[in-house]
Amino acid sequence: MTGTPTTSASEREVTGAAPDGTPGGADTLSHGALSHGLKQRHLSMIALGGVIGAGLFVGSGAGIATAGPAIVLAYVVSGLLVMLVMRMLGEMAAANPASGTFSVHAEKAVGPWAGFTAGWMFWVQLCVGIAVEAIGAAHIMVAWFPSTPSWMWVLIFMAVFCGTNLAAVGNFGEFEFWFATLKVxxxxxxxxxxxxxxxxxxxGTDAPGTDNLTGNGGFLPNGTDGLVVGLLASVFAYGGLETVTIAAAESEQPVQGVAKAVRTAMWRIALFYVGSMLVVVTVIPWNDKSLTTDGPYVAVLKYLDIPAAGQIMNVIVLIALLSAMNANIYGASRMSHSLVVRGEGPKFLGKVTNGVPRLTVLASSAFGFFAVLLSYWWPDTVFKWLLYMTGAAILVVWGFIAVTQLRMRRQLEREAPERLVVRMWLFPALTWVALAAVVGVMALMLRDDDTRIQVYFTAGLTGALALAGYVRQRVLAGRAHQG
Structure with a gap:
């Protein structure tokens, strides 16, 4: 009997083929396929708002306190790295849209062990992020409603966003569209x-000129050490950019969608981050204590005598936390589903119902909620270890992205150059620059006691996953040889 050859679910995830073997399909199992319910406006706002989190609104204050006005330079440097990573991701995602994104690409370009390691590392990172964001959002709600327990708000938020992600991918897209719109x-x-x-x-305000940029110790008041700490803080504030390439696989036009989203988002993200930091350190002195106690945005708004500045920013921070929580549940569920499709996770989690991998949504949400419980039961031991293990995880993921893009680009140029809709600038030079920058940031983390332990724990988790992935790869290779 003759006919069109079909591909397996694992092959479709890696090659981006549809069930009939044609290019461009999404992850598929016999139970059904992921839907294509995301619109271009969803992708654009996910790309734009996905990296705007509570780390920018609140956490950047600590960076300013150590780097001073040079925090602007720190965000410029880290922003350039993020642009390179996003461009690499965009190139691979446009060439091969897949909900497993860089994990799928790493499996094909580097080896199954690499896809396994990058995928599960990213999943753990996102699930721990779900817990951290739920706890942060609950703290804001308890401040507004002091008589309520924080666990109640965590449970409410977990139930709401787990429920929306269970219903349809369009729900995730709509939530993120409006969350991102409000943040922007x-x-x-x-x-x-x-x-x-x-x-x-x-x-009621006078032009400050350059007084706050050059006074109070100068542009670099704490020397290069302060700049290094600010650089580390700025790097981790950019986490979340990967979500748009995950979401692209479920959009109406994956290739065009991710290409447009990546191209339009990069300079806007840089403008928001670098522009915000420049405004803050120009308007008020970098050593003003309110920058760390209230957060930089609240501090500036209070200085400008904006009514109810603190409460306005609390609402924005709450939106940022809930947005990140929603995106992390989505991203974790799609990454774990992709791993299951490729035989790298429990098969029973692979079922897709009405275009949604509901079991991986539930599993990812459950792990996140379990991490919340750990924060209550063992805040200074087990939960802290979880945070340490994911402390430098984003850098590990970026490293995998750079190595994968180096190899995948050469394969595409040989086999399918027409699929290079988005191209990395000055390849391979800038890819090597990005990889060197990732290694450099990790080296800088080893200089500080607080961040050094994060590198050690993250390295341990990466090593354990890589070993498990390699053993699995060898076992499967042995079985195939025997067969």
Whole structure:
């Protein structure tokens, strides 16, 4: 009997083929396929708002306190690295849309052990992130409603976003669209107010000039050590950019969608981050204690005498936390589903119902909630170890992305150059620069006591996953040879 050859589910995930063997399909099992319910507007806002998290609104204050006005330089450097990583991701995702994104690409270009390691490392990172964001959001709610227990809010948030992700991918897209819109609008308004204050045209404000940039110890008040700490803080503030390439596989036009999202988001992200930091350190002195106690955005808004500045920013931070939580549940469920499709996870989790991998949504949410419980039961031991193990995970993932893109690009140029819709700039030079930068940031982390332990724990988790992936690869190779 003759006919069109078909591909296995594992092959379809790796090659981006549809069930009939044609290019461009999503992850598929006999139970059904992932849907294509995300629109271009969803992808654009996910790309734009996905990296705007609580780390920018609150955590950047610590970076300013150590780096001073040089925090602007730190965000420029880390922003350039993020642009390179995003461009590499965009090139691979446009050439081969898959919900397993870089894990799928690493499996094909480097080896099954690499896809296994990168995928499960990313999954653990996202699940721990779910817990951290749920706890942070609960703290804000308890501050507003002191008589309520924090666990109640964690349970409510987990139930809401687990439920929306169980229903349809369009729900995730709509939530992220509006969350991202609010975050982008908030930063846009902040930048506008900041520029007006710098120009001295806001009522009751005088143009600060360069006094705050060059005074109080100068542009680099704590030397290069302070700049290094600020650089590390800025790198981790950019986490979350991978979500758009995961989501691209479930969009209406995966190739065009991810290409457009990557191209339009990069410079805007840089503008929001670098622009925000420049406004903050220009408007108020870098050593103002309110930058760390209230957060940089609240500090500036209070300085500008904006009514209810603290509560306004609390609402924005809550939105940022819930947005990240929603995105992490989505990303973790799709990554784990991709791993299951490729035979790298429990088969029973692979079922797809109405275009949604509901069992991996539940499993990812359950792991996140379990991590929350660990934060209550053993906050200073087990939960802290989890945080340490994922502390440098984003750098490990970026390293896999760079190595994978180096190898995948050469394969595509030989076999299917027409699929290079998005191309990495100055390949391979800038890919090597990005890889060197990732290694350099890890080396800088080894200089500090607080971050050194994160590198050690993350290295341990990476090594354990790599060993498990390699053993699995060898076992499967042996079986295939015997067969």
């Amino acid at each position: 609008a908030a930063i846009g308004i902040f930048l506008a107010l900041g520029v007006l204050a710098i120009l001295g045209v806001l009522p």
